Amino acid sequence: MGKAGPKSKQASPAAVSQSCEEKGWFREHGETGSGKTTQIPQYLYEAGIGRQGIIAVTQPRRVAAISLATRVSDEKRTELGKLVGYTVRFDDLTSDETRIKFLTDGMLLREAIGDPILRKYSVVILDEAHERTIHTDVLFGVVKAAQKKRKELGKLPLKVIVMSATMDVDQFSQYFNGAPVLYLEGRQHPIQVFYTKQPQSDYLQAALVSVFQIHQEAPSSQDILVFLTGQEEIEAMTKTCRDIAKHLPDGCPQMTVMPLYASLPYSQQLRVFQAAPKGCRKVILSTNIAETSITISGIKYVVDTGMVKAKKYNPEIGLEVLAVQRVSKAQAWQRTGRAGREDSGICYRLYTEDEFEKFDKMTVPEIQRCNLASVLLQLLALRIPNILTFDFMSKPSPDAIQAAIEQLDLLGAVEQKEDQLVLTPLGRKMAAFPLEPKFSKTILLSPKFHCTEEILTIVSLLSVDSVLYNPPARRDEVQSVRKKFISSEGDHLTLLNVYRAFKNVSGNKEWCKENFVNGRNMMLVSDVRAQLRDICVKLSMPMESSRSDTANIRRCLAHSLFMNAAELQPDGTYSTVNSHQLVAIHPSSVLFHCKPSCVVYNGLLHTNKCYMRDLCVVDAEWLYDAAPDYFRRKLRAAKN
């Protein structure tokens, strides 16, 4: 280890695990492998409940909905899409015969807009409720309201089953008026949990030491999963591990190190599923994507740094903050559980037991960490009588609700009618799009600027993961090849150029590779665009192209994003027009090295600094034209 490269100050590899204390055996909260998700819908169906209406089972993720539907239809020995089917965005495999339907929570929520009492369904099963996704949280309220309404109308009762993998069932039961609780025994293998004796000041160093400690002691067939916080950290650690692994003493097994995070191209993500060659250990360095979304078999050791990068939302200045913070206890147990999927496992927690006791019990539900504009628009579209008193299981802060109402008001989506907040006709149209309200508004404004075709493309590009692939190791190459797409007018128009070039070569895979374009995400853009275009056609919008005229596209963006404007100051910094917040251009923007005098941006993100993301150069006068009242108010406020 002494000759192991740059880290000469490295602590002895034994430092961490020798100071780890064993803390007994642990049995996960009776969940994995109990088969509840596949069996309960079938029991209900056998009991005849499926005859009166469809049994819905929601999932937070698309892949889960699809694979569960596949498994259950196999078990029923029926063709997928007949008795058992699934509905996810862009993919509906159901028919008139379907009685057991798996769907994403977001999809059921969207269905509810057209049918708030969910009349098609006899049972709604909300699975993975412990994850508390924003969609599942809204669905709690929606199904509860539907139950009440159906009772009032004398219709078939709606049965609701909430399935959670953690023990915090009390609040679920309480929320549903003291509903009965059933416990299911899981089949989790035992996992030994170790804590450090001392708090670790440098969790990266501690992780590195633990990995090589395990590597020197454990049989090479046993793989290690390390939880870290983000791409940059993981890439750096990957390199360090590989460097050290090159210089291990004789007799030490080989090691293959793999990074894993969501923005990694699919082909590289797949590598974590391949078994390492004999005599070689697999070490996976992952974000929390491996907590729930990706399950890797054969993991014997989990190393948990106890840290996670998570988003918070500050409603007062409309600022998203992305920060490294402590995981919750529930999240730590979830990570630990990843070590015991096939056999008994071992988890090293790189924090003390005292520190662990101070972690939050549960992760704060997403609904309390987000901008609520989309959720409120959806609730209003559901004709919820009063969104201010909506029965949330975990209420968002009044500030967050107020900020969302203000945002919807600025977009012209809501109005007061007889003391009630209701949607305007524009707001109702906005709710038809599966988009953030500001993007729906951009589309609905576009006919005025004769650029709907271009705006559809831009909005689609912005609503999927980045189509631009930026491998850090090939930065110079990326920059030189990307030059040809760059528009001096900003990121929106640059993305439009990339899309047009992609279409010109009909999505050629080689072209994507050469140009560092993520082909898979680009295909998704096409799907999104087609869906959005369909909605426009249904709303009878004229579909026009501005062709080479980019000024109209920028005018359209100025009119929909006027509340997200910033101006260059004499000292070279930027200040937002809305709240005079000091902001900077995000390094990922094509305008990073430029100093346009006036821009609009999609959003603010606070990491090390407060950054504007996805910028478009605009004229200051356009902004004033877009919302004269708003800017008059701002001017008055500034004078006072």
Next chain:
DNA sequence: GAGCACTGC
């Protein structure tokens, strides 16, 4: 001057 956890409609 220098960066972006994870889902989903």
